[in-house]
Amino acid sequence: MRCVARKVAAMALLALLALAALAAASPPLFTLTLAAPEQPLKAGGTLLLSLTVTNTSDHEVGFPTGHGSAEAGVFLYQIHVLDDLGPPVPRMLLPCQRSPNLCVASESTQTTPLKPSESLTDEVNVTSLYDLSRPGKYKIWVAEPFYRGPDQPNGLVTSNVVMVTVVK
Numbered sequence: 001m002r003c004v005a006r007k008v009a010a011m012a013l014l015a016l017l018a019l020a021a022l023a024a025a026s027p028p029l030f031t032l033t034l035a036a037p038e039q040p041l042k043a044g045g046t047l048l049l050s051l052t053v054t055n056t057s058d059h060e061v062g063f064p065t066g067h068g069s070a071e072a073g074v075f076l077y078q079i080h081v082l083d084d085l086g087p088p089v090p091r092m093l094l095p096c097q098r099s100p101n102l103c104v105a106s107e108s109t110q111t112t113p114l115k116p117s118e119s120l121t122d123e124v125n126v127t128s129l130y131d132l133s134r135p136g137k138y139k140i141w142v143a144e145p146f147y148r149g150p151d152q153p154n155g156l157v158t159s160n161v162v163m164v165t166v167v168k
Contacts, residue, residue, distance in 0.1 A: 028155060033054070033159060034052075043132075043134070049142075057116060064112075079142055089138065140161065140162050143157065
């Protein structure tokens with residue numbers, strides 16, 4: 001009886017390892033490439049980054065595009081910002097977080113179909129989420145989860161890291 005239980009446990013472990021290997025070996029459906037302005041950002045200014053999404057799969061993929069609204073607390077991308085000392089920059093408190101009863105989540109986002117190897121470019125407004133009014137250097141990248149379906153491995157795609165300098 002114990003021998004059978006050990007064999008079942010070993011087979012279950014092998015199946016989990018095979019799924020983990022498949023998830024690691026499966027390439028993401030798209031890539032993200034972030035571009036920042038070359039000139040420094042003046043403290044208190046608006047930082048808009050250019051994000052290029054490229055379909056790296058062998059089939060059409062729908063990708064959400066449009067401008068998320070800070071007022072509605074809706075953002076299409078996961079934006080990450082570290083200051084030059086390393087810790088994450090705190091996110092700003094959005095109007096929705098201060099008073100959820102005032103939130104209106106009406107957005108004009110859409111899903112844009114991308115054929116294999118096709119790209120699109122979108123804008124990412126970093127300063128709608130993060131206070132970059134303090135001079136310094138900031139590392140910024142974007143992440144986007146992807147979903148392949150209930151029977152396939154899913155994951156997170158991250159962009160390259162860009163450096164932005166904020167001056168007085």
